[in-house]
Amino acid sequence: MRILVVDDDPLAGEMTAALLEFQGHETLLANDAMEATNQLDAHDDIALIVSDMYMPLINGIELLDMLREQGITLPFILLTGDTPDDQLRQTPGLSACLQKDAALETTLEQAVAQALHG
Structure with a gap:
């Protein structure tokens, strides 16, 4: 079981992947929506x-919408540098929306557990 991390900032993507790997998960990285769909096709x-x-080009919500249109219903966690507002948090199909802050290690672990195990 793997987690696909999609981030256009390689350092941020690697840091997110490292947090997930520390929590015992296998990860794959994608730099954009096209790479994400290629990874989903390959794995x-x-x-x-x-x-x-x-x-750039396709943001996280647009990626979510694109995947849902393709029938891909995998749990989807969105990360943002901003404080997410209620409208963003309540986006249909989103498992969680988390701020990239000092608490991310804890909030991400909780969101992943909830998304994978209900």
């Missing part, structure tokens, strides 16, 4: 997607 054991919100 049938991806159980969860963790995506950055602000990326």
Whole structure:
């Protein structure tokens, strides 16, 4: 079971992947929506997607919408540098929306557990 991390900032993506790996998960990295769809096509054991919100061309919400249109219903956690508002948190199909802050290690672990195990 793997987690796909999508982030246009390689350092941020690697840091998110490192947090997840420290928590015992296998990760794959993608720099954008196109790489994300390629990873999803190549690996049938991806159980969860963790995506950055602000990326060029296709942002995290647009990626979520694109995947849902393709029938991909994997749990989807959105990360943002901003404080997420209620409207963003309540986006249909989103498992969680988390701020990239000092508490991310804890909040991400909780969100992943909830997304994977209900």
